[in-house]
Amino acid sequence: MLLAQHILNGLLAGSYYLLIALGLSLIFSLGGIVNLAHGAFYAIGAYLAITIGQRLGFTAAVFMAPVAVGVLGVVVERLLLRRFYKADPALSLLLTFGLAMVIEQVLRMIYGAPPLSWAIPQELRGQFVVGDFFYPRYRAMLMAVAVLCVAGLWVLLQRTPFGRVVRAGVQNPDMVGALGISLEPYMATIAFLGIGLAGLAGVMLAPIFAVHPAMGGEIITAAFVVVVIGGLGSFWGVVIAAVIVGVTKGVVTAAGYPQYSEAAIYLLMLLVLLVRPRGLLGERIVRFE
Amino acid sequence: MSDRKGISRRTVVKAALASAATGITGFPFISYGQSDVIRIGHLTPRTGFLGPLGEFAVQAADMAVAEINAAGGVNGRKIELLKEDSVNPQTATTKAERMIERDKVACIVGEISSASGLAIGQVAERTRTLFINTGCNSDQLRGKSCNKYMFHIESQNSMYVKTCGRALLAQGLVKGKKWFSLTADYAFGHDLLRVAKKFMAGNGGEFAADKLVPTDVTDFSPLLLEIRNAKPDLVISNLAGNQITNFLKQYTEFGLTFPVAGFGFDTAVAWAAGKGNFLGTWPLVWHHLINTPASQKFVADFRKRYNRPPENQAWGDYNAMKLIAQAMAESRSIDSTKLVEHMDKGAKFPLMKTRDGYFRKSDHQMMHEMYTVQALPAAQIKNEWDIFTPSAAVPGANESLEVIATQGDEIECKMS
Numbered sequence: 007m008l009l010a011q012h013i014l015n016g017l018l019a020g021s022y023y024l025l026i027a028l029g030l031s032l033i034f035s036l037g038g039i040v041n042l043a044h045g046a047f048y049a050i051g052a053y054l055a056i057t058i059g060q061r062l063g064f065t066a067a068v069f070m071a072p073v074a075v076g077v078l079g080v081v082v083e084r085l086l087l088r089r090f091y092k093a094d095p096a097l098s099l100l101l102t103f104g105l106a107m108v109i110e111q112v113l114r115m116i117y118g119a120p121p122l123s124w125a126i127p128q129e130l131r132g133q134f135v136v137g138d139f140f141y142p143r144y145r146a147m148l149m150a151v152a153v154l155c156v157a158g159l160w161v162l163l164q165r166t167p168f169g170r171v172v173r174a175g176v177q178n179p180d181m182v183g184a185l186g187i188s189l190e191p192y193m194a195t196i197a198f199l200g201i202g203l204a205g206l207a208g209v210m211l212a213p214i215f216a217v218h219p220a221m222g223g224e225i226i227t228a229a230f231v232v233v234v235i236g237g238l239g240s241f242w243g244v245v246i247a248a249v250i251v252g253v254t255k256g257v258v259t260a261a262g263y264p265q266y267s268e269a270a271i272y273l274l275m276l277l278v279l280l281v282r283p284r285g286l287l288g289e290r291i292v293r294f295e
Numbered sequence: 296m297s298d299r300k301g302i303s304r305r306t307v308v309k310a311a312l313a314s315a316a317t318g319i320t321g322f323p324f325i326s327y328g329q330s331d332v333i334r335i336g337h338l339t340p341r342t343g344f345l346g347p348l349g350e351f352a353v354q355a356a357d358m359a360v361a362e363i364n365a366a367g368g369v370n371g372r373k374i375e376l377l378k379e380d381s382v383n384p385q386t387a388t389t390k391a392e393r394m395i396e397r398d399k400v401a402c403i404v405g406e407i408s409s410a411s412g413l414a415i416g417q418v419a420e421r422t423r424t425l426f427i428n429t430g431c432n433s434d435q436l437r438g439k440s441c442n443k444y445m446f447h448i449e450s451q452n453s454m455y456v457k458t459c460g461r462a463l464l465a466q467g468l469v470k471g472k473k474w475f476s477l478t479a480d481y482a483f484g485h486d487l488l489r490v491a492k493k494f495m496a497g498n499g500g501e502f503a504a505d506k507l508v509p510t511d512v513t514d515f516s517p518l519l520l521e522i523r524n525a526k527p528d529l530v531i532s533n534l535a536g537n538q539i540t541n542f543l544k545q546y547t548e549f550g551l552t553f554p555v556a557g558f559g560f561d562t563a564v565a566w567a568a569g570k571g572n573f574l575g576t577w578p579l580v581w582h583h584l585i586n587t588p589a590s591q592k593f594v595a596d597f598r599k600r601y602n603r604p605p606e607n608q609a610w611g612d613y614n615a616m617k618l619i620a621q622a623m624a625e626s627r628s629i630d631s632t633k634l635v636e637h638m639d640k641g642a643k644f645p646l647m648k649t650r651d652g653y654f655r656k657s658d659h660q661m662m663h664e665m666y667t668v669q670a671l672p673a674a675q676i677k678n679e680w681d682i683f684t685p686s687a688a689v690p691g692a693n694e695s696l697e698v699i700a701t702q703g704d705e706i707e708c709k710m711s
Contacts, residue, residue, distance in 0.1 A: 008524065015516050118603075120347035121540050123569020123679065126548060133550050140523065142548050145516075214548050215513055216540035216567055218347065224513050255517075264517035265480075265507055 007138040013256035016267075018145050019228075020252025021152035025207040026229035027236070027244050028159060029200030035176045035239035036189065036196050037091050042102040043082075044229070045222025046109035047201045051075045051208025052217045053113060056124045064127040068209055075205025076198040083197035088190065106222065113219040121218040148210050155203060156245060162199075163241065172196065176239060228268075231275045237288020246286060250274070332375040333368075333629050335360075335619065336394035338387060338415060339405035339430065339612070341380040344510070344536045347563055348407050348608040352429060353378055354601050355609035356404065359616035369623045374616075381406060384414035391418040391426075401629040402426065404615045407608065409433035409483045416445040425631040427619065429611035432559060433486040437658045438707035443635060446659040448615050448646075450580045452487045456558045457699040458665040458689045459578035460494050463556055466576070468529045469495065473503035475527035475553075477518060477542065479535045480507040483559070487533045491558050503527040508534065515542050519549045532557035532575075536564065543568040543575075562606035565670070565682060573682050574670045581610035581647070582666060584685040589647035604680050610647070618644040649688055655697065658708035662696040664688035 026044060033041050051071055058074075059067035086105070090098040132143045163169035175182045175189045182189060207225070215221065228251075236247030251271050258270040278285065337356050341349040360376045368374060377398055381387040387406070394400045395418065403419065406412040407430030419426035420442040428436065428447045437451050463469050474495060478484040484507070495501070503525045506518060522530055530546075530553050532539055539557065543564075546555065555575035562582055565573050583594045583604040593613065597605040605613070621644060623629050626637040638659075643651040652663030668683035676682050690698050 008520065011520055012517060015520065018516075019514055118347075119341075119350040120563045121537060121567035123567055123572065125544070125569060125571040131548075131550070140520075142550065144548055214541075214544050216537040216544070218537060218567075220343075220346075224511070259517035259520075264521065265509060265512075267517055268509065268512060 009256070009260040011140060012260040013253055014141060014149075015145070016254065016256025016259065017249065017252035018149050018152075019255055020232070020248040020250075021149055021156075022207050022211060023225070023229045023232045023251060024245060024248035025152055025155060025203045026225055027232040027248065028156070028241070029203045030229060030233050031236070031239060031241070031244050032196050032200045033087075034233075036172060037087060037193055038095065039087055039090060039098040039102065040095065041087075041200075042099060042226070043105040043109060044102075044201070044204050045224075045226030046106040047075055047079060047204040047222070048208040048225055049113060049217075049219065049222040050078065050109065051205030052124075052212040052215075052221060053117060053122070053208075054205070055209040055212045056122050056217060059124070064130075068206075071209045072202045072206035075208070076202025079197045079201025079205075080194050082201070083194055087197065088193065091193075110219045110222065117219070119219065121216040124212050124217055126213040144214065151206075151210060155206065159199070159203075160241065168192070168195070228271065231271055233285075235275050235278045235285055237285025240285070240287040243285055243287030332373050333623070334375045334377060334398055334400045335616070336391070336398065336400035336403040337376055337378045337405045337612070338381040338390055338394070338403055338411075340382065340407055340411065342382065345407045345430075347567075348430065348536070348561055348606075349380070351563065351606050351609040352405060352407070352612040355597070355605060355611075355613035356616055358597065358600060359613045359620075363616065363620045369620045369629075370627060374620070381408070381411050381415070384408075384411045387411040388414045388418055391415045392422075395422045395424050400424070401623075402619060402631060402634070404619065405429055405612060406431055409436055409486070410481075412436055413440055416440065416442060419444040423631055425619075425634050427615045429615045430608055431483075433483055434490060434701060434705075435482075435486055437660045438701070441658050441708035441710060443710050444631060446638060446654050446661070448618070448661045449611050450663075450665060451660055451701065452483075452490045452558070453701045453705065454660075454665055454699045455560075455578045455580075456487070456490045456494050459556060459558055459576060459667055460498070461689055462576050462578075462667040462669075462686075463529070464498060466554070468554060468556070470499040472500050472528035473525075474500055474529050474531050475503045475522050475525055476505050476531040476533060477515075478505070478507050478533035479538060479559075480509050481535075483535055484533050487559050491531065491533060508538065510535070510538065512538070513541050515545045516549070519545055519551065522553065523549065523551055527553055529553065530555045533559060535559055536561070537567070539564045540567040544572045547572045547574065561608060563608070565668075566606070566680065569679065570676045570682060571673045576667060576669050577683075579607050579666050579668055580663075581607045582668060582683075582685070584681060584683075585648065585666065586685065587647055587649060589645065593647055614644070614646050618646075649692070650696065652696070655700065657710075658701070658706055659710075660700055662700065664690070664696070665699060 030044050033039055054071035054074055055067045058070050126144050130144050134141050172192055232247045232251055236243035254270050254274050255267040258267045339349045339352045360374050364373045379390045391403055402425035404427045406415055406428055409431040412428050412431035415426055426445045428449055430449050432452045434452045437447055478488045557577050560577040594604050622634050622637050626633050638654050639656050641653050643653050646652045646663050648664045652661050655662050667686050670683050
């Protein structure tokens with residue numbers, strides 16, 4: 007029973023790395039940009055959750071904050087990212103790294119350096135207890151939200167005309183261009199979705215993690231591990247990687263080494279990269295070879 | 296990559312501007328006058344996981360200097376504060392050396408990280424410059440690593456443990472009880488764990504479990520599941536900074552009901568956990584609810600200036616500046632060796648508490664009162680700051696201030 011709890015708990019961590027990782031992967035596969043500022047948008051989501059939540063309540067914050075972060079993502083895409091789609095990847099790495107630092111400092115200037123307090127709303131508190139099995143209700147809800155988002159994104163990409171163009175653009179942007187379809191407006195939507203998902207992760211996790219300006223750095227590394235294990239640009243690769251990472255964390259913890267559960271996922275990444283450098287389901291990335 | 300070979304005029308201009316810019320940032324104080332001001336260096340972490348506390352430290356030091364200068368300065372000279380982010384031990388060393396050798400500061404004040412504090416202490420000893428540590432807790436800094444020029448207004452880990460320990464003994468949570476302890480896996484945590492273990496064993500407690508937690512861990516859920524299974528009598532935190540905030544938020548989320556206490560704490564951590572999440576029994580070197588006229592005036596002035604109450608780190612840096620000014624005035628000197636002599640003679644300093652404090656000669660630890668606070672139930676909380684009950688000072692009025700500090704052979708300091 008303890009093992010089940012730990013695995014469930016690992017899967018929850020995995021599902022939030024996944025929300026961040028999917029956005030990273032989408033923006034990379036369509037635009038060729040590794041967005042190091044993704045964690046900073048997660049932090050903005052958490053801060054907006056508090057700003058909005060204090061005035062309009064938790065539910066309003068859950069719906070409004072991710073949209074606001076997504077809109078901010080579109081602005082960043084239109085003003086900055088789109089200038090770097092065809093450029094050397096090193097340039098966009100520098101750009102987004104710088105952007106992450108700017109956002110962190112702006113948050114510090116507006117909200118101050120000490121963490122802000124924010125709690126789970128009263129109606130979502132409590133735990134499920136079935137015999138020996140025990141799990142907080144809020145975490146169960148977090149898991150449901152993450153699963154819904156992944157399912158929604160999958161439907162959008164697989165079952166809609168929009169998704170068809172995006173998938174075609176990922177596979178062969180030149181051919182899409184030759185067919186007379188401009189990918190630029192699609193990129194704006196992808197930025198909205200990808201960055202909005204990071205914002206959503208921030209909103210959902212704000213009640214259970216310290217909300218401070220540098221919080222983005224705490225989640226982005228693990229999200230990158232998920233993307234790298236899954237393979238940059240692969241939807242299912244990233245999803246599978248998130249599950250594997252989650253189960254690994256759970257099993258290592260259940261074996262009695264919770265303090266090594268974080269280290270275990272890096273070891274996992276190392277092993278995957280040794281055997282399969284492009285990740286589980288990753289495309290060969292011509293521009294990096 | 297580039298096929299351009301010649302250097303364009305624009306490149307030359309850019310390079311010139313760039314070198315000018317580094318020149319400006321590298322030598323910020325070169326144009327100031329030399330002799331009519333007393334310079335004091337302030338070094339503390341302003342970024343990273345201790346950055347939130349550093350922000351309070353800097354604001355409080357600024358406020359103290361503004362007050363001292365408004366009152367006419369020290370011996371007729373104004374104080375000029377040079378402030379830098381100490382970042383890490385290497386950078387702290389470099390910046391301390393630069394402040395002392397180039398900027399000729401009279402002394403250095405600040406620091407929160409025990410590792411950086413050790414580095415600055417070594418520079419202070421080598422250059423014979425006074426250093427007042429305002430935020431590093433490790434016993435080792437006052438023990439094996441002590442030196443003649445380093446003084447500690449911040450309490451040592453032993454004082455924190457013995458202060459909170461008294462409250463735990465009073466609540467019957469030590470003798471024959473099982474503790475589940477979580478410790479930050481770096482120098483500060485290890486030092487604190489060593490002292491905590493000694494206290495626990497000495498008073499008849501034992502560990503249900505004793506876990507080291509890497510400083511970058513944010514998700515405590517695996518440990519919370521273990522705690523739930525272990526059913527300890529008390530959960531002990533030897534964690535630091537944001538770790539405590541994360542731990543408290545998730546402890547509440549998991550709805551665990553075992554009593555919680557900690558041996559290292561800062562008010563900012565309690566505020567960050569906030570109403571509905573903050574719980575337990577914690578030691579503090581000072582807090583904003585202490586009911587002395589000086590403390591309440593400090594709180595009111597700080598709130599007026601910065602729009603929030605000061606926390607314990609603000610107390611440390613504010614009082615360090617004030618006591619240096621007092622020592623300089625009393626000894627009529629800004630020479631570090633003279634100041635050390637003056638403080639070694641047992642000079643008394645008002646620290647906004649009920650009793651004056653003094654630096655113990657044997658290890659330069661400030662002897663002063665400490666406090667234990669108890670989280671208020673959510674229903675009794677009236678605002679975002681006053682979320683714990685104020686407590687009586689420890690030790691009590693009829694005891695020596697030294698009873699909570701290291702004793703006898705616990706004092707490992709040998710000063711040359």
